[in-house]
């Protein structure tokens with residue numbers, strides 16, 4: 001919460017100045033340059049003094065924040081690039097309106113976080129050239145005496161609901177656990193994961209997780225869209241309805257994130273090495289553009305969550321190329337074409353018959369083991385010898401029959417996951433969202 005209305009005002013003005021700098025750098029310097037000759041972040045940053053001479057009001061904002069606004073172009077660009085490298089059809093960065101640009105980032109300097117306020121979980125954050133914000137925090141903040149943890153970034157954001165949030169980025173010095181050496185990894189402590197469109201995850205121990213059941217969230221979003229459309233534009237009721245719609249979207253986004261984080265946390269605690277397919281656009285081509293957007297972003301975010309939790313929990317995360325994993329037989333290696341709607345892998349060469357995604361995950365495991373350098377014989381992999389028999393098994397059966405798996409889940413810290421997963425398993429839903437919903441979610 002800003003200390004007073006003046007602080008709130010100067011914060012919003014500072015954010016909008018950052019937006020002007022962002023838009024200026026993007027549309028005047030970055031976009032007009034030919035692809036092979038885009039100005040670097042440093043080049044654009046070095047133009048800032050000149051810009052400030054031209055627009056003196058830009059001097060009113062802490063200068064490092066303006067540099068961060070310029071860097072934002074490069075950061076977004078590199079995300080788009082890595083999506084594009086994987087064959088994904090990405091748009092390009094656009095000029096941002098005030099509604100689309102809502103945050104300011106302090107990096108390394110210009111901020112002070114005082115959590116010695118005499119009140120538990122309460123801190124006062126001072127932002128240079130803006131003022132003080134009162135902050136209630138839920139995770140411990142490092143003290144100034146702590147040499148191993150340091151606050152490196154403070155991001156102030158005005159949410160679309162009108163609430164202010166302060167994110168504090170803390171850097172801990174390498175207290176990550178060591179990952180096991182390759183010689184010490186046994187095959188049963190590794191897992192291949194098939195990230196799918198119909199199912200969220202199918203793994204090489206024949207465990208399956210459905211997609212998050214978003215039906216209620218989507219209904220809520222739809223309802224609030226309808227309610228908004230009945231209000232008079234920009235009236236007080238319209239504003240209220242809009243904020244409640246934004247909250248519905250946020251809730252959906254948070255649930256998705258939560259689901260990913262729990263799965264990533266559980267897998268990286270349970271295994272020494274997790275193998276995942278790299279983002280695969282080819283498997284998404286049957287979706288419409290918006291749904292594909294969402295799938296790709298979700299896939300991308302999932303890989304990142306696994307990598308983050310892998311570091312924290314001492315687990316190798318190995319990405320393997322996705323090409324062909326759905327076609328090749330995990331047992332004999334012979335490829336056979338099958339359209340997406342054929343849910344069973346039945347090998348014409350050796351007769352190996354299992355769920356399509358299970359076959360992929362077994363293939364992913366083998367590719368991962370090779371890439372990581374773990375030696376193995378095919379016989380060690382227990383192909384199709386899981387407790388679920390080699391026949392195609394429904395996702396529902398995956399958890400309800402697999403008490404062993406449920407125990408494994410419950411014995412873990414992510415207890416909620418087991419409960420939630422069961423609810424989620426009941427149906428697997430198509431990830432396709434209604435277009436309007438999709439657009440707003442991906443914004």
Ligand SMILES: [Zn+2]
Pocket residue numbers: 329330331332333334347348349350351352
């Ligand atoms: Zn085969």
